[in-house]
Amino acid sequence: MADLESFRAWVADASATLTDQAEHLTDLDRAIGDGDHGTNMARGFAACAALDPEAGYNGIDAYLKMVGMTLVSTVGGASGPLYGTFFLRLAGPLAAADEVGVHQVGQALRAGVEGVVARGKAQLGDKTMYDALAPALEAFDEASRDGQDLASCLEAAALAAAAGRDATEPLVARKGRASYLGERSAGHIDPGASSATLLIEAAARTLV
Amino acid sequence: MKKLLNDPADVVAEALAGMAAAHPDRLRVDLEHRLVLRAGGPVRGKVAVVSGGGSGHEPLHAGYVGLGMLDAACCGEVFTSPVPGQVVAATRATDGGAGVLHVVKNYTGDLLNFEMAAEIVAAGVDGPPVELAHVVTDDDVAVEDSTWTIGRRGVGVTVLLEKIVGAAAEERWPLDRCHALAERVNRQGRSMAMALTSCTVPAAGRPTFELGEDEMELGVGIHGEAGRATVPVAPAREVAASLVSAVRSDLGLRRGESVLALVNGLGGTPLLELYVMAHEVHRLLAGAGVGVARSLVGNYVTSLEMAGCSVTLLRADEELLRLYDAPVNTPGLRWGV
Incomplete structure (x- = not known):
């Protein structure tokens, strides 16, 4: 079961990881985008990690909404609205819960990923964060149907996200700035799929 | 940096x-x-x-x-x-x-x-x-x-x-x-740009992309996103020809029509060179029988310190020209006041 403290730990872990990996993400973005993804993500998640635990939220859903709004207002670019929407939608299925288990986290993950698709209109294979999130969600659901616990489901999701991220390398981008490169976007791993994977990996370390 | x-x-x-x-x-x-x-x-x-x-x-x-x-x-x-x-x-x-x-x-x-x-x-x-x-x-x-x-x-x-x-x-x-x-x-309206150099985002500290001493990027974006192709550096008349022909054909400009022409610097190209480009652009349009009703030459949409330029052609008509000529008083554009 995961409680508010676990979710706070997730955001703190994501912030530390994204700060640590900022340069790597920015390098990936420099190859097929405009070279600011690492900086922007690190800035946004640092603001989320710095949210005052005493201020205005009591409960997991209120906290996740605040994280979403913070990302929307600090990240900028396309990543701000996309990751912001992900967290805002995650909150929905977790309303009024102090502790959540594998079933609710699965529902929340689905709502979050659907929010990303509704906002960004990406399809599988467009070379975006969705290429990591979609397989992560699928792996989580499959592990959940097999009766595995939350930690195992998230581990499966993290592995699937990483595989999805790696599979973006040969793809030609059809969304975002990388799409301007056309065929030249092939041969590079997508920065959005990379940051999404880091986020799911952080969840696997903390939401237990 | x-x-x-x-x-x-x-x-x-x-x-x-x-x-x-x-x-x-x-x-x-x-x-x-x-x-x-x-x-x-x-x-x-x-x-x-x-x-x-x-x-x-x-x-x-x-x-x-x-x-x-x-x-x-x-x-x-x-x-x-x-x-x-x-x-x-x-x-x-x-x-x-x-x-x-x-x-x-x-x-x-x-x-x-x-x-x-x-x-x-x-x-x-x-x-x-x-x-x-x-x-x-x-x-x-x-x-x-x-x-x-x-x-x-x-x-x-x-x-x-x-x-x-x-x-x-x-x-x-x-x-x-x-x-x-x-x-x-x-x-x-349609545009196309080219870059002679990359640019450095202050927070990144390094150039967004690499361009060799003898290369230019054709069809570059205003964030240093690459464009159609990296090609050898060419004289201004050839650069102008590729930009103008791409824009003109996309716009379907016909002989006898007229345009507002913007020859825009990307931040690191001197006005002297932009006027060389403007000369070429006007010459090419005249050759195609396209009139230039209004012309703007300078740094209007830049990409930090990137050297290069873009050409924008806007098909002109009476209403657009009248509104374009109306008074404006901003730090970047000022006339009629």
Whole structure:
């Protein structure tokens, strides 16, 4: 079961990881985008990690909404609205819960990923964060149907996200700035799929 | 990286403070929301024209705030779109009761943030309802337009659109007419750019892409996104020929038509060279029987210190020319006042 403290730990872990990996993400973005993804993500998640635990939220859903709004207002670019929407939608299925288990986290993950698709209109294979999130969600659901616990489901999701991220390398981008490169976007791993994977990996370390 | 900066993280805020200091008669700066607002606004009964985008393209957009052009510009981090809170604040600060037109360049980040802002304003939780419309500029012919991609980028036409629609708003055209005019300007204009050098985002500290001493990038974007191809450096007349022919054929310009021509520097190319390009562009158009009704040469949509230029052609007609000639008083464009 995961409680508010676990979710706070997730955001703190994501912030530390994204700060640590900022340069790597920015390098990936420099190859097929405009070279600011690492900086922007690190800035946004640092603001989320710095949210005052005493201020205005009591409960997991209120906290996740605040994280979403913070990302929307600090990240900028396309990543701000996309990751912001992900967290805002995650909150929905977790309303009024102090502790959540594998079933609710699965529902929340689905709502979050659907929010990303509704906002960004990406399809599988467009070379975006969705290429990591979609397989992560699928792996989580499959592990959940097999009766595995939350930690195992998230581990499966993290592995699937990483595989999805790696599979973006040969793809030609059809969304975002990388799409301007056309065929030249092939041969590079997508920065959005990379940051999404880091986020799911952080969840696997903390939401237990 | 060698730049005139203090802390790279403060570049946008400090530049805005500089604009406030330099233009107190024309501009008001909201440092909290990073907005540049027209002094004395909102103007009652006038449609407010609001734009915004990443910083690093100056004078676009903040330099085009003032009489006859924009009512507000939302300034994002360098090459990063503004966030919805900024757009909401700009919309609320400029609404004079006649509605607000958002001018958005076609980039995923700008689209999503303006879209979220419009949803927040429409939800009306933070204030009274505001009549909203938006236009998306997408004039860059270097990007292939297809239903599978995000489509063309918004570049040079954005300046001409903000000028022309700003004039219409100043004449108290209602929102629906301003919107239709904006759509028309976007449809009638096309651009293409080339770069001789890359540029360095202050926070990144390193050039966005690499370009060899003897190479140039054809069809480059205004964030240093690569374009159609990396090719050997060529004389200005050949560069002008590839830009003009790409724009002219996409626009379907015929003999006898006339255009507004913008020869735009990307930030690091001297005016001397831009005028060499302007000469070539005018010569090519004359050869094709296309008249140049109005001409603008200089740095209007830049990409930090990138060397290079873009060519924008806007098919001219009487109405557009009249609105283009109307008075404007902004830091970036000023005539008739």
